[in-house]
Amino acid sequence: MKREIPLILTAVVGLTFVVQFFVPHYPLGFMADMFSDWFSIIAACAIWLGALNLLKISLNKIYKKDKDRFYAVVTIISFLLIVIAGFFFSGGRRFQEPGTSFDWLYINVYSPLSATMFAMLAFYVASASYRAFRARNAQATILLLAAFVVMIGRTPFSDWLSGVFFLPEGWQISNLSNIIMNFFNVAGQRAIMIGISLGLISTALRVILGIERTYLGGD
Amino acid sequence: MHLSTEFGVWVAAFLTIGITSFLYKDNPFYKFCEALFVGISAGYWFVSLYFQNLLPKLFDNLGITRMLGLSEDNGAIQNILAGQWDERIWYVLAGILGLMMLMRLFPSIGWISRWPLAVVVGSTSGLYMITYFQSNFLSQLQKTVIPLIDLNKISALAAGGSLDNYFAAFLGNLVLVIGTLTGLAYFYFSKEHKGAFGFSAKIGIYFLMVTFGASFGYTVMSRMSLLIGRLYFLFGDWLGLIR
Numbered sequence: 001m002k003r004e005i006p007l008i009l010t011a012v013v014g015l016t017f018v019v020q021f022f023v024p025h026y027p028l029g030f031m032a033d034m035f036s037d038w039f040s041i042i043a044a045c046a047i048w049l050g051a052l053n054l055l056k057i058s059l060n061k062i063y064k065k066d067k068d069r070f071y072a073v074v075t076i077i078s079f080l081l082i083v084i085a086g087f088f089f090s091g092g093r094r095f096q097e098p099g100t101s102f103d104w105l106y107i108n109v110y111s112p113l114s115a116t117m118f119a120m121l122a123f124y125v126a127s128a129s130y131r132a133f134r135a136r137n138a139q140a141t142i143l144l145l146a147a148f149v150v151m152i153g154r155t156p157f158s159d160w161l162s163g164v165f166f167l168p169e170g171w172q173i174s175n176l177s178n179i180i181m182n183f184f185n186v187a188g189q190r191a192i193m194i195g196i197s198l199g200l201i202s203t204a205l206r207v208i209l210g211i212e213r214t215y216l217g218g219d
Numbered sequence: 220m221h222l223s224t225e226f227g228v229w230v231a232a233f234l235t236i237g238i239t240s241f242l243y244k245d246n247p248f249y250k251f252c253e254a255l256f257v258g259i260s261a262g263y264w265f266v267s268l269y270f271q272n273l274l275p276k277l278f279d280n281l282g283i284t285r286m287l288g289l290s291e292d293n294g295a296i297q298n299i300l301a302g303q304w305d306e307r308i309w310y311v312l313a314g315i316l317g318l319m320m321l322m323r324l325f326p327s328i329g330w331i332s333r334w335p336l337a338v339v340v341g342s343t344s345g346l347y348m349i350t351y352f353q354s355n356f357l358s359q360l361q362k363t364v365i366p367l368i369d370l371n372k373i374s375a376l377a378a379g380g381s382l383d384n385y386f387a388a389f390l391g392n393l394v395l396v397i398g399t400l401t402g403l404a405y406f407y408f409s410k411e412h413k414g415a416f417g418f419s420a421k422i423g424i425y426f427l428m429v430t431f432g433a434s435f436g437y438t439v440m441s442r443m444s445l446l447i448g449r450l451y452f453l454f455g456d457w458l459g460l461i462r
Contacts (some may be wrong), residue, residue: 002330006337013338017345030306037276038313039342042335044268045317051261052324071254078258079265086266092289095270102266108227109234110263112452113256116238119449122442123242129435139428146432147439154440180433183391187398188430190359191423194399195406197355204344215340216333 007210014208055079081105146180153177221459232457235449277314280307363399367392398426 013035020028058072066072082105090100097103135141152158153174162172206212223229237252278284282294298305316335323332367389404416405423412420455461 002333006333009334009337010341010344013341014345014348017342018348021349034306034309035338035342036346037280037310038316038338040272041277041310041313041317042320042339044272045320045335046339047264047268049321049323051265052321054257054261056324068250071250074251074254075258075261078255079262082259082262083265086262087269093270093274095266104227105259106263108231109255110259112231112235112449113238113252113259115445116235116449117256119442119446120238120241122439122446125439125442129439139424142425143428143432143435146429147436148432150433150436151440154436180429181437183394184398184426184429185433187395188402188426188433190363190395190399191402191406191427192430193355194359194403197351197359200351201348201356204348207340207344208348215336 003213003216006216007213011208011210014204018208051079078109082110146184149173150177150180153180223457223459228457232453235453239449273317277310277317280310281314359399363396365392365396367396397422402426402430 016028016031016035020032055076058075061072062069062076082102085101085105086095090102091097094100095102096106133140133144135144152161154177158173158177162174167173203212207215223232234252234255237248238256240246241249274284278294279290279292280294282296282298284290285292285294285297293301295305295307295310299308316338319331320335321332323329401419401423403423405412405420405427407420410416451461
């Protein structure tokens with residue numbers, strides 16, 4: 001019951017999606033659409049689970065008088081604030097329209113916080129690269145050169161630099177950057193994508209046939 | 220200098236500086252903004268997924284919103300009560316599976332969440348198997364099997380076309396074909412990388428290194444562009460120093 005039913009569910013749902021691609025008619029087409037909606041509903045519940053778990057952990061911190069309990073209070077209050085704004089003060093289904101309180105929180109709180117968090121990665125990446133990147137051999141040197149040309153080639157500085165070194169038309173750094181991105185990078189990405197897709201197809205087949213069961217966990 | 224008079228801009232500026240303050244060191248201001256971000260993000264997805272997924276796909280299909288007076292359209296429950304079979308009643312199972320997923324909050328009955336997880340894993344496997352086969356495997360192969368010498372372009376060349384453009388296209392296609400094939404040779408581990416095969420795998424490594432370098436450079440530049448956006452917000456929208 002703990003393992004057999006999940007295995008049957010996985011096989012039925014997985015095979016439905018595969019077979020309906022070849023026979024896109026009733027009832028398989030309807031079943032695939034329905035399972036797709038089920039997926040969205042369960043995924044939404046999984047996100048709810050994550051949010052409720054966050055509340056549980058934060059409340060635990062407050063209950064146990066953890067040294068970071070003040071921040072747990074901030075997390076709970078901010079969570080409740082946007083949830084209340086979204087459910088009760090933003091016009092229901094029109095909750096994302098400009099002018100609603102949910103939209104105000106998105107524009108002035110969520111958006112600046114997430115954009116700044118990701119922008120900070122520029123510093124972390126620069127710091128990590130400075131410490132880790134060394135042109136020890138030909139391969140590492142090529143990686144560094146490609147990164148350097150792509151980075152410089154996407155700034156106005158590259159035009160100035162190309163002028164200083166009198167690089168001919170078509171061989172300027174911005175052109176080299178485009179050549180790397182459009183040809184060398186595409187070729188490598190293609191090899192990676194084909195490899196990934198082959199691996200993914202074989203893993204999916206193993207999951208559907210019940211050979212791969214690690215997602216069910218222990219016992 | 221024209222300071223903004225909008226309350227929202229001041230809040231956004233305060234939070235931007237709070238997150239940036241981590242560059243100095245970990246501090247209470249940053250921790251406050253971080254906790255706020257965690258709570259707001261969780262709440263944002265909590266509300267968004269309710270209105271975008273649960274409400275239209277579960278409650279509308281079943282007719283629960285109709286029962287509560289939130290919608291005028293009949294759902295499965297109303298149709299079945301009126302004596303008309305409605306296949307959308309099967310969505311009640313999705314609701315039950317969704318509730319089963321929440322059982323993970325209680326460790327003693329957490330195993331129940333395996334059922335909805337099985338549906339998610341099955342859907343993802345079935346769907347991705349087909350879509351990846353089409354979009355990543357077949358379509359990428361199709362784009363790689365391209366003519367290196369294009370007779371139409373040679374005819375155009377004879378009619379006064381540009382030699383540079385012709386050679387650029389030829390070299391570009393050559394790089395694409397050789398790069399993809401040698402890259403794939405590197406990923407083929409069922410045969411020892413020796414001799415001619417080893418040589419092609421070695422060429423493949425060089426192509427992959429250029430790819431990694433280009434991806435790295437591109438990622439750094441996208442983060443820089445976000446950083447410039449935040450600085451532009453602080454010095455433009457908030458302080459009014461940039462017009």
